Amino acid sequence: MQGPARLYHGIVCLVHHPGIGELIMTRRIGLLAYGVLSALLCLGAAPLSPLRVSDNGHFLVTQDGTPFFWLGDTAWSLTKLSNDDIRLYLTDRAAKGFTGIQVTGGFNEDWMGFRESPFLDGDTDRPRESYWRHVDFIVDEAARQGLYVDLVVMWGQAYKQAFDGDAEKARRLGLWLGTRYRDRSNVIWVVSGEYDSINDYVPTLSDEQRALFVAMAEGLRLGHGGRQLMSIHPGAPASSAPEFHQEPWLDFNMLQSGHMDDAQAWQCHWSGGRCGEAYELVAMEYDRRPVKPVIDAEPIYDTKPDGFYMGAPGPGPRVGEDVMRRKAYWAVFAGAFGHVYGHNDIEIFYVPGEPTSNGQRGHWQKALDAPAAGQLRHLRTLVESRPMLTRIPDQSLIASDPGRGIHHAQATRASDGTYAWIYLPTGGSVVANLERLAAPGTASWFDPRTGQTIPVGGFVNRGTREFDAPGEVRSGNDWVLVLDVQIARSADGKGE
Structure with a gap:
């Protein structure tokens, strides 16, 4: 079956989408032949x-080795929108500095909504072509x-209703999907959302x-x-690593x-203790071997009631931009690649007016302009402004008590000591261990709300020094202490 014309940067391509029956024949003649056919249909x-994955295993890069910062947005139910609304959403996210989105392709949970069902009569061996063209x-x-x-x-x-324990049926759908999108270089596969919901x-x-x-x-x-890269998305608060880290197909956690x-204020009954905070979960996977990149793919959503899924005594107040930046x-x-x-x-x-049991309250188009959605680009700008691939987490930069709960300070630096950053989620003061820097330099405060900096002055890379952030100590008055060494740095973002 010949698919619709596809536009890539002004070039029209014809795309062939084989059915599952055709794929059985394709496997006999070889996927190489199919790849040649695809190339002929889409020359130029x-x-x-x-x-x-980067050579050091902690980051993502493009094929030529250029560092890539994943700033993603959650769009699970994007398939339910019209083409015009999809364009509206994607244009907005690109303009705000996002580099990727998360979308559910196949069966959704009922609360996610459907435009139409992805499979005829719910049979994954019979994909509905109109849905997949969408x-x-x-x-x-x-x-x-x-x-991306x-x-x-x-x-x-x-997975329960789709396969009823039939792994070969799951494999057939995977083959069909992988073949259909093999030439879409902006696709990253997530094998399942909240895979542990099957259990x-x-x-x-x-x-x-x-x-x-x-x-x-x-x-x-x-x-x-x-x-294409591949991963799998867990329930909360958890990581894909315990079940799948050793799998060769899992490129990142x-x-x-x-x-x-x-999170530290809540008890996670399945772990037998308090819940792990984002920086703790990231640090655990950053240190796991073999090395694989890690990302927090689902922190608390903007305007979500605190502890919404945790039971008593929640849910609590709705969260906002301060929590989004902090997470x-x-x-x-702590070491995430984005x-x-x-x-x-x-x-x-x-x-509004649609059924929901997950705390939604406002129109999605109005939510596009939530303050945090426009502020997280400053994190991307900061990360991309220095060599990315040599950046490591290093709490030894903090010589004072790093704090607990929402006050926890988190530090990172270049492995060669040419720059260092310390994040203070509620402001206040921090004592920095300047001996972790390679040479004397200059200090400044970076404002996560605006991306602007306030100069502090010079420092020498000996001993420790206390730095006081502007403003009062409170949630939302977050700052990044920036320590830059006065020596030449690589300008290509690849490190030295």
Whole structure:
């Protein structure tokens, strides 16, 4: 079957989308032949560069080694929108400095909403072509806007109804999806959303459950031939690593730090103690071997009630821009390769009057201009302003008490000591260990709300020194202490 014309940077391409029956024949004649056919149908296309893992294992880069900062937005239910609304959303996110989005492709949970069902009679061996052409439009329009797409196959719980324990059926769908999107260089595969929902959020999967996800991943990889990165999204607060870190198809770990303002104030019954905060979860995976990149793919959403899914005594007050910035800077400074933002009204593209049980309250279009959505680009700008691939987490930069709860200070620096940053989520003072810097330099305060800096003055790289952030100590008065050494730095962002 010949698919619709596809536009890449002004060049029209014809795309062939084989059915699952055709793919069985394709496997017999070889995927190489299919790849040649695809190339002939789309000569001259110039898509976004595919991403790969950096040589040091902690970051993502383009194919030529250029560092890439993932600033993602959560758009689980984007498929329910019209093409015009999809363009509106993607244009807005690109203009605000986002570099990627998260979208659910296959079966959604009921609360996410459907435009139409992705499979005829719910049979994954019978994809509904009109639905998947709509997904094609999302992926291609995102590419036109310079955005990558974390494409989630389906939610974990949906694996039950879709496959009923049949791993080979999951593999067939993975092969079909991987083949269909193999030439979309802006696609990153997420094998499942909240994969542990297949097990009612009990973290340890049965062998049969795990086999479904592995088969899907192997089918995807066979289909795209290793061209696209892959991961899997867990429930909260958890990481993909305990179940899947050793899998060869898992290119990076995803976290869900969870829908809590201060995670350490909550008890996680499945772990037998307090919940882990974003910086703790990231640090654990940063140190895991073999080294793989890590990202917090789901912190608490903007305007979500605190502890919404945690039971008593919640839910608490709705959170805002201060919490969004705090979670992002914590995670990135702890070693994440980027960050994913989400707004409670945008995740399902809510319109007042629609049914919801997840705390939505306002129109998604109004939520596009939430303050945090425009502020997180300053984190991206800061990270991209210095060599990215040599950046390491280093709490030894903090010679004073780093604080607890929402006051926790998080530090990062270049491995060669040419720059260092300390994030203070509530302002106040910090004693910096200047001996972690390579030479004397200058200090300044970076404002996460505006991206502007306030000069402090020079420092020598001996002993310690106390720095006082502007303003009073309170949530929302967050600052980054920036320490720059006065020696030549690489300007290409690749480090030295």
